[in-house]
Amino acid sequence: MSGGCCGPAAVEPKELAPRAEGAELPVVVIGAGPVGLAAAAHLAGRGIDFLVLEAGDQAGASVARWGHVRTFSPWRFNIDAAARRLLEADGWNAPDTDWPPTGAELIADYLAPLAELLGTKIRLGAKVSAISRLGYDRVRTNGRDDAPFLIRLDSGEELQARAVIDASGTYTSPNVLGGSGLPARGALGTRLRAHVESGRIRLLTGFFTHRVRETAEGVEVISRAPSGAEQSVTVDLIVAATGYRPDHSFAAELRLDLDPILGSTRALAPLIDPNQHSCGTVPGHGVNELSHPEPGYYAVGVKSYGRAPTFLMATGYEQVRSVVAALAGDWEAAREVHLDLPETGVCSSSLAEAQERRVGLATGISGGLLSIPLPPATVDAGSGGGCCG
Incomplete structure (x- = not known):
């Protein structure tokens, strides 16, 4: 890692040796959405103790808030490999791989069965309010890397962890209404x-x-x-x-290296830049691009992308596969790339459009297909009125 305080060099992930005194501490995963539960599945697969903290009252709580909306990518890109192995060992059958699910279907057919398998490893209603190193604020350095993470919940309860995988998402921190808006793509x-x-x-x-x-x-x-x-x-x-933006406020006492434009890690930013990439052209990436100057803390999933709208669940699944491999000390696997996406179609609405023709629009309104035309808006143009009149 570069010794300069302000240099643009990427952060090199540290290969930390296991500490005997911290061996009993779990890896804490924040968020029980698709990527958080995928991280849990990979941790379970590698025999690493973990705990998932979910602020909502169910797995996929944020997904449930857009449950009537259909994803742009089909099921085959929405199921993590480690999660599939756990589910199939329990007799689960995957949904039709060629069709994109609604958020509600994603929960009912995938996230809820996975959460049930993980059982008490998931704590619901556990909202994280702050993360730090035990006995260390952001300024103190000597011995920092050996200190466990301290995680405080809204309830006041405090937990310790050997590492933190932050898959808390961005759904609760939308961009403000105003400015230039979002162009269609x-x-x-x-x-x-x-x-x-x-x-x-x-x-x-x-x-x-x-x-x-x-x-x-x-x-x-x-x-x-x-x-x-x-x-x-x-x-x-x-x-x-x-759109949305990440909220890093509960990690304010950690040492984060954030890109000044997107709010992702500095190393990840050029790979996900929406000025250069669509979701289908973002290259596979993992622990190397997700590392911060704070060893053991990783923001993954849509939160890792900052303000870039180019995220796919499949890229989040590859992220946590790599991060968990690194936490297990398997650096060869951590630095491999397992993501294989077609450059077209995976983030297109064409599949969703075909599904809507087959089963009706997912409008969230009883009756399905919305057939009443939207009324035109009335616009008054002019210079009247100040900003506060």
């Missing part, structure tokens, strides 16, 4: 264009959300462009599809 853009051209959706471009206020007619959303020009639209409901 790939097949999503094609479908959006079709809806716009049919009149089903009215698309407002160059809309820089500046202020939201409630009126007698509904909710008024006011745009202010960089030029100062304003326009507004009055709507019944706002859905803020502005």
